[in-house]
Amino acid sequence: MAPTGTSTSSSSTGSPSASASAASDQTMFLQLLVAQLENQDPLNPVDGTTFVTQLAEFQQLDTEISTGSDVSSILQDLNGLVAATGANTGAGNTGNNTGATGANAS
Amino acid sequence: MVASAAPSASSASAAAAPPTAQSVFGPNVWMTDPIGRNPDGSSFEYNPIYFATETTAQTVAQMVGGQVITENVFTQPAGQDPFVQQQPNYMVRMPNGAVINPGLVASFYTFGFPQSQIDTMIAQEAANTPPPAQTT
Numbered sequence: 001m002a003p004t005g006t007s008t009s010s011s012s013t014g015s016p017s018a019s020a021s022a023a024s025d026q027t028m029f030l031q032l033l034v035a036q037l038e039n040q041d042p043l044n045p046v047d048g049t050t051f052v053t054q055l056a057e058f059q060q061l062d063t064e065i066s067t068g069s070d071v072s073s074i075l076q077d078l079n080g081l082v083a084a085t086g087a088n089t090g091a092g093n094t095g096n097n098t099g100a101t102g103a104n105a106s
Numbered sequence: 107m108v109a110s111a112a113p114s115a116s117s118a119s120a121a122a123a124p125p126t127a128q129s130v131f132g133p134n135v136w137m138t139d140p141i142g143r144n145p146d147g148s149s150f151e152y153n154p155i156y157f158a159t160e161t162t163a164q165t166v167a168q169m170v171g172g173q174v175i176t177e178n179v180f181t182q183p184a185g186q187d188p189f190v191q192q193q194p195n196y197m198v199r200m201p202n203g204a205v206i207n208p209g210l211v212a213s214f215y216t217f218g219f220p221q222s223q224i225d226t227m228i229a230q231e232a233a234n235t236p237p238p239a240q241t242t
Binding site: 030040 | 150151153
């Protein structure tokens with residue numbers, strides 16, 4: 001019963017709730033598209049421009065989902081980098097920076 | 107054939123071209139110019155999306171594990187309908203008895219969607235089609 005094909009899964013490093021919501025939106029869009037296709041006029045094909053517009057919107061949604069995942073990934077990387085930098089430099093570095101700032105100001 | 111969108115640098119799967127109706131079902135996906143007859147004998151054209159070729163129907167049947175049947179989807183049996191279909195619809199009966207239109211399934215491949223999304227649409231089509239009611 002299950003449809004065959006080469007399913008591709010997209011890995012996401014973004015927020016689980018945001019990813020789940022986006023996937024839900026995609027599924028909902030596909031459900032609506034199927035319903036629309038099922039209920040075409042038996043005598044006339046649906047206007048192609050309508051589908052093109054919907055397709056463009058869907059691809060925009062897909063792009064936004066991908067962008068969100070990328071931003072989340074970048075944020076995680078930055079957080080990791082900040083944590084690693086803080087662990088390596090310690091509090092002494094902060095003192096030096098403060099000193100340099102003071103020297104520049106005087 | 108829908109033109110492919112701009113490639114996504116972050117997605118390795120984007121490199122694979124999405125399937126098309128022709129790449130999956132061959133050059134003749136739907137019947138050409140399916141027609142019907144009005145009561146006065148004049149003809150009219152049906153929406154070809156509902157009229158898959160037998161080859162397309164066989165392919166869809168393999169996908170869902172069903173079998174190909176022929177039905178007049180848009181008209182009543184002969185003698186009970188003033189309108190006449192000049193050609194039957196090739197349909198696919200799924201294992202649960204529900205009948206889906208393979209022409210409709212083939213149309214899912216015309217949007218340039220990846221196979222994963224097409225699978226979702228096929229599953230939705232199957233879910234939207236209830237099996238026949240038990241008469242016993």
